Amino acid sequence: MRWLLLVITVLAFVLCFTRDGSAAFAWWLLIGLAGTIATALAFAHARIAGNARGDSLSEYELMRLREGASPLNRDRSE
Numbered sequence: 895m896r897w898l899l900l901v902i903t904v905l906a907f908v909l910c911f912t913r914d915g916s917a918a919f920a921w922w923l924l925i926g927l928a929g930t931i932a933t934a935l936a937f938a939h940a941r942i943a944g945n946a947r948g949d950s951l952s953e954y955e956l957m958r959l960r961e962g963a964s965p966l967n968r969d970r971s972e
Contacts, residue, residue, distance in 0.1 A: 896936035903929030 906929055910922035951959070 899933040899936050903933050
């Protein structure tokens with residue numbers, strides 16, 4: 895989806911700078927600016943989602959949290 899947004903944004907800017915009328919220029923410029931913001935947010939979302947940890951903890955991690963230990967330390971020899 896983010897790549898589609900990028901293509902649409904670039905297309906909007908191309909159409910913006912190839913139009914002769916001021917109304918068409920303003921319309922495509924507005925769409926291009928909105929597309930720039932949407933594309934930047936889509937790429938940021940994809941990067942954050944790619945590096946995010948899972949939503950749920952395992953039973954072992956929950957037990958470690960209840961004991962007061964760090965769930966990120968996976969040393970089970972304790």
